[in-house]
Amino acid sequence: MITKAERELTFAGYTNYFLWLEQARLGSALKRKAAQGCRVRFLLGDPDSELTRSREQDEDVALTLSTRIRVTLSELEKIRSWPGIDARYSDGHTHLSVFRFDDDMIVTPLLTHRVGHDAPTLHLRRHQDDGMFDRFASHVEELWTRGTPVWEGEADGQA
Template identity: 80%
Template sequence: MNDSLRRAMADARMGERQLAEKCGVDAKTVGRWLADASRVPHARHRWAASDALGVDESMLWPSTVRAAIKTGPDREVVSVYPYRSAAPTSLWRSLITKASDELTFAGYTNYFLWLEQANLGGALRRKAEQGCRVRFLLGEPDSETTRARERDEDVPLTLSIRIRVTLAELEKIKDTKGIQARFSSGHTHLSVFRFDDDMIVTPLLTHRIGHDAPMLHLRRSQDDGMFDRFAAHTDELWTQGRPVWGSTDGQA
């Protein structure tokens, strides 16, 4: 039996027929998934199921993430997606929900988070009130770096507009102790999002926007590995960054 899938369905109050409709399969197929834990659905069905149930794919079918314990230099790589948009939105919510010590959003605009995550501001406020450090690293909307990237992207919804949307959302929660925001230009083509010991990394490609970027899901398992190197990179940019809210940064 796939007990993890059964529990996730129970938590979501979703039956076999309902999940089948979400995944574009028939109810008998979902029944077979439940009856045999070794049965692994097609990737698009796994993503649809994890999105519908609000849990990470690795919790439902862990064998798809790692069939065996890895010992090589890539052992911190949990999963790889050709596009950020190919990852289930539930993955982001799951990582945010599980984090208790640190949430760092070092995307140049972080705009997509507010679109894809319902009541993100409220979730971040609760996390900060529980003692979690919440940091946003953003590009400056009026900088030459931003203008150069806008020329490269050449899309109607410009970077500066997307950054200002994030700034407007952060303005609503900036009075919460533990929520901080800084401007930086050092992550123009590399976004890093940290959730305690999990991390999402997206290197941006020329003439592409964020959702077209390849995406790595990392989980820390060693000193000075990939996770630590990206974390050190982000921390250095944070140190060099300019507070969005002046002298109040770090105090609220």
């Protein structure tokens, strides 16, 4: 879905960690997409927040949320200066991941005391105005608006 997207790629997972493991050369692919005019956004949890620490206690796994978030931050650091790529922190999606690829969307509602890969996954396609797709998209837009830039003083990937 990443390769087919032309307008929008939004990764609103609390860590987005698995993306870097599952998608070979993801950073290069995202830079290519941004160069072609595709908006690329990451919405992450803050690795130092109280909410993250609380969720780490819930999950009780060796590879902590804060570590997984920091892996994503490290990968994003390599592409942060690329125009069209942006990242923000949000605590509003701690139990819901939404990944948007133009008019396709993967939604994962996280279950208590479970890690993301143990949760159900929904594949949505945009077929109508104000349907389920638009409602999740609207939710992510609200979180994005309220989010805090990962890189102080920067917006839209520009230093």
